[in-house]
Amino acid sequence: RLGPIATALAAAGRVLPAGSCDTVGIAGLALGGGVGLLDRKYGLTCDHLEAARIVTADGRVRTVSRSVEPDLFWALRGGGGGNFGIVTGFTFRTVPLLDVVTFALKFPSGTQAALFAAWQEWLPAMPDELWCGVNIDAVTANAGGTFLGTEARLKELLDDLVRRVGTPPAERGTRVLDHLSAMRSFDEPESRPGAAAARAAYVGTSRMLLRPAPDPAAVVEVLVRDPGVGTLI
Known part of the structure; x- marks a missing residue:
């Protein structure tokens, strides 16, 4: 999870650009891209992935990188939704602590x-x-x-x-x-649903805007229509 990773790296004076929630798993974050607080300067978490160890459907254990099976490596860096095998290890490039x-x-x-x-x-x-x-x-x-x-x-x-x-x-x-x-x-942490029933009632989704919304007021009208829905942009 991100919390222990960030703590260990900070002790060494390093940072892995990643998300802000301690309980998020590094595997799901990196395999999905990995948006975080430093991404405009340093890129996504997946941009810092140097190599990955993966067990593919044929039972083989492979270590992939830009130079070894680059297509599979590309798919693991946000291109495949984590569906190309079970990743059991990551090698990341980090940046200095700031x-x-x-x-x-x-x-x-x-x-x-x-x-x-x-x-x-x-x-x-x-x-x-x-x-x-x-x-x-x-x-x-x-x-x-x-x-x-x-x-x-x-x-x-x-x-x-x-x-x-x-x-x-x-x-x-x-x-x-x-x-x-x-x-x-x-x-x-206090905003996270705790009980199973509460978690079942909590749903999140995301969308990508490729250009500025031409009618911001119309977008916001939809976003604020339901008092039980919040939007983080």
């Missing part, structure tokens, strides 16, 4: 459409060192993320987002953290 500035902006209810419209135009123009997600539901319009730079520079970038939204956030904050602490600050 301090991270985390940030959170909470906008007033009613600004969901304005935030989504501003965010989807603002983020592509931002430096790769900045990662930002938006959380929208019937009452929530929040933005939060990480920046591999100074708080002063981050303030300038966030001021631009606020200007585009057109409404100042009700709350705004930044913190400088080591990467491990930053990762854990985005994990929300």
